[in-house]
Amino acid sequence: MEAFTLHPVGWVRKAAEATWIEVLPAYARALRGLEDFSHILVLFWFHANDHPEGRAVLEVHPRKDPRNPLTGVFATHSPLRPNLIGLTRCRVLAVTAGRIDIATIDALADTPVLDIKCYIPAPLAEGEVRLPAWVGEPAPP
Amino acid sequence: MEAFTLHPVGWVRKAAEATWIEVLPAYARALRGLEDFSHILVLFWFHANDHPEGRAVLEVHPRKDPRNPLTGVFATHSPLRPNLIGLTRCRVLAVTAGRIDIATIDALADTPVLDIKCYIPAPLAEGEVRLPAWVGEPAPP
Numbered sequence: 056m057e058a059f060t061l062h063p064v065g066w067v068r069k070a071a072e073a074t075w076i077e078v079l080p081a082y083a084r085a086l087r088g089l090e091d092f093s094h095i096l097v098l099f100w101f102h103a104n105d106h107p108e109g110r111a112v113l114e115v116h117p118r119k120d121p122r123n124p125l126t127g128v129f130a131t132h133s134p135l136r137p138n139l140i141g142l143t144r145c146r147v148l149a150v151t152a153g154r155i156d157i158a159t160i161d162a163l164a165d166t167p168v169l170d171i172k173c174y175i176p177a178p179l180a181e182g183e184v185r186l187p188a189w190v191g192e193p194a195p196p
Numbered sequence: 197m198e199a200f201t202l203h204p205v206g207w208v209r210k211a212a213e214a215t216w217i218e219v220l221p222a223y224a225r226a227l228r229g230l231e232d233f234s235h236i237l238v239l240f241w242f243h244a245n246d247h248p249e250g251r252a253v254l255e256v257h258p259r260k261d262p263r264n265p266l267t268g269v270f271a272t273h274s275p276l277r278p279n280l281i282g283l284t285r286c287r288v289l290a291v292t293a294g295r296i297d298i299a300t301i302d303a304l305a306d307t308p309v310l311d312i313k314c315y316i317p318a319p320l321a322e323g324e325v326r327l328p329a330w331v332g333e334p335a336p337p
Contacts, residue, residue, distance in 0.1 A: 056203055057203065057204055057308065058201050058202065058203055059201070059202045059203075059241055059246070059280075059308075059310075060199050060200070060201060060202075061199065061200045061201075061202060061279045061281075062197055062198065062199055062200075062278070062279070063198055064270075064278050064279065078270075082254065082270075082278060084254040084255055084268055085254040085255070085268040085269045085270040085271075085277070085278070086268045086270055086271065087255055087266065087267055087268035087271065088265060088266075088267040088268055088271040088328060089268060089270055089271040091271070091326070091327070091328035092271060092326065092327060092328065093324060093325050093326035093327070094320065094324075094325065095270075096283065098239075098279075098281055098283070100200055105200070113223065113225040113226040114225055114226070114228055124229065125228065125229075126228055126229035127225055127226040127227045127228035127229055127230060128226045129205075129219075129223075129226040129227055129230060129236075129311070129312035129313065129314075130226075130227065130228065130229040130230040130232070130233060130314045131313070131314060132313055132314065132316075136226070136311060137203070137205050137223060137226070137311075138202045138203070138205065138239075138310045138311050139200075140202075140239055140281070140310060140311050142237070142239070142283070142313065144318065146324075167198065167200070169200075169279045169281060170270070170277060170278075170279050170281050171270035172270065172272070172273055172283065173270075173271050173272060173273065173327075173331075174325075175273075175327065175331055176319070176320065176325055177285065178317070178319055179235065179317065183234060183287075184234050184235065184315075184317055185232070185233065185234035186232070186233060186234075186314075186316065187229060187232035187233065190314075190316055
């Protein structure tokens, strides 16, 4: 079966007063110009679920709430999925050699980072977006 | 070195009158409920660049325009990057067994699909977003 091999380009780090992405020295040049963006998209590996059982889950109750309907993982952001890629947006505080300080991140400390992309808004008109009831109200801007 | 193995969950397919994601039968259940979303995020593999040279590129001129400043790939959406993950948003037309018909996709035919996530808008206030000049005007909503 076709397979692709990924290596971490860095890790999520958390301390009492700081949250940052440590980028491996070999990839530090890939940060050039990132300081001009207010936000980044971080793609990471749900390493805590990297076992056959975690990757075999195809349906979940979203947000682990049994009142939410059983839903396929591709219709959720569940951390259980065949390829354990997480995606989140972070606000950039500072970019220094091999390090991106961020406001906060929806990922565990020491999570392997797979990729970083600049965040460029591409909003949709409100009427264009359709969501199921379990999503609830969109987050405030 | 730490490594993660990914397998395609499907492929981008294009024909004269249709564009769709073919999902492997083994993962078809993971689409349950996806029809309630107007849009999806598709994570895919830039398979045309899957060679050591493609994965070694750390800096590019965005949009292949030499007038744009040399920029680290993590500050771009370049298809050349250490882990060849592409990310795009698609409008869902229909979801049937193992198939998602979409309006269009910014990926080549037969591109391996790594993951699919529901799209939930999380807009930022305009004043919060900072972008370099090369990005230009944001796309219209």
